[in-house]
Amino acid sequence: MSDAECVRFLQWALPQLRMRWDGFRKVRGQVRKRLARRLGELGLADTEAYREYLQTHAEEWQYLDTVCRITISRFYRDKGVYAALSKEVMPTLARAAEQRREKLVRVWSAGCGGGEEPYTIAILWHLELRDRYPDLEIEIVATDTDPAMLARARKGRYAFASIKDLPARWRDRAFQQQDSAYRLMPAFRRDITFLERDIRNEQAAGPFDLVLCRNLVFTYFDDALQSELLSRIVVTMRGGAALVLGIHEQLPAAAQGLGSWFDKLRIYREPLCP
Ligand SMILES: C[S@@+](CC[C@H](N)C(=O)[O-])C[C@H]1O[C@@H](n2cnc3c(N)ncnc32)[C@H](O)[C@@H]1O
Numbered sequence: 001m002s003d004a005e006c007v008r009f010l011q012w013a014l015p016q017l018r019m020r021w022d023g024f025r026k027v028r029g030q031v032r033k034r035l036a037r038r039l040g041e042l043g044l045a046d047t048e049a050y051r052e053y054l055q056t057h058a059e060e061w062q063y064l065d066t067v068c069r070i071t072i073s074r075f076y077r078d079k080g081v082y083a084a085l086s087k088e089v090m091p092t093l094a095r096a097a098e099q100r101r102e103k104l105v106r107v108w109s110a111g112c113g114g115g116e117e118p119y120t121i122a123i124l125w126h127l128e129l130r131d132r133y134p135d136l137e138i139e140i141v142a143t144d145t146d147p148a149m150l151a152r153a154r155k156g157r158y159a160f161a162s163i164k165d166l167p168a169r170w171r172d173r174a175f176q177q178q179d180s181a182y183r184l185m186p187a188f189r190r191d192i193t194f195l196e197r198d199i200r201n202e203q204a205a206g207p208f209d210l211v212l213c214r215n216l217v218f219t220y221f222d223d224a225l226q227s228e229l230l231s232r233i234v235v236t237m238r239g240g241a242a243l244v245l246g247i248h249e250q251l252p253a254a255a256q257g258l259g260s261w262f263d264k265l266r267i268y269r270e271p272l273c274p
Contacts, residue, residue, distance in 0.1 A: 115153030
């Protein structure tokens with residue numbers, strides 16, 4: 001399948017899945033390979049034939065939805081975000097929790113991939129912050145719709161390429177090398193619960209102090225769905241909680257009118273943007 005054919009097909013199909021073409025521009029290669037494989041499985045000659053197939057097989061749209069799932073992630077992705085979390089955001093949230101006499105700082109990683117994001121938060125907490133807040137524990141709920149990604153997350157074993165961006169002193173303390181893989185030590189795994197959830201249907205149970213929703217809703221979904229999901233995400237956050245977006249993401253235009261949300265949220269991207 002040529003790139004042009006893939007683009008034409010995605011521009012037709014994505015809006016029907018409530019997704020936006022712009023989000024897929026750079027990552028369409030991943031989708032193109034999967035699409036080509038699917039056409040092969042169905043014995044279809046090209047995307048024109050696949051369009052017709054979709055029109056007569058409504059259930060295929062669900063399969064196409066999984067084809068359009070982008071799963072790229074890595075530990076310590078966008079290091080400026082983690083620097084901001086470590087220096088400012090999480091200390092602010094921890095102090096606020098202490099003032100409320102809470103015992104827990106609660107975090108939701110929405111679209112957690114293979115565990116890279118929530119585990120980075122756990123490592124950051126244990127190696128940089130925990131000693132400063134001895135009365136606090138961290139609880140991380142990590143959700144994803146893809147069972148294969150969750151299985152990978154629960155396994156906690158990674159190739160070096162996944163962990164190479166971590167500061168070396170964190171990497172050395174958090175991982176044990178086993179043959180060619182790196183296994184995350186149990187101390188960094190116990191605070192995390194992985195759950196299979198499609199964020200379009202179900203959110204994690206709050207209240208959360210920190211929500212990371214990066215490189216999913218605000219990249220791949222259309223504007224109306226972004227607005228709907230933002231309002232549902234916000235409900236899971238306590239007052240003063242922080243929402244972390246991907247570095248190339250913004251909240252949908254409709255959010256501008258929703259002043260009360262902004263009283264509740266502090267939004268961080270890179271560069272740090274409170
Ligand atoms: C590009 S990865 C981002 C991972 C991580 N948040 C990061 O920024 O590195 C997007 C993740 O969202 C998951 N995902 C896609 N659609 C989803 C949905 N509807 N509900 C929940 N997770 C979804 C994918 O399976 C994938 O693991």
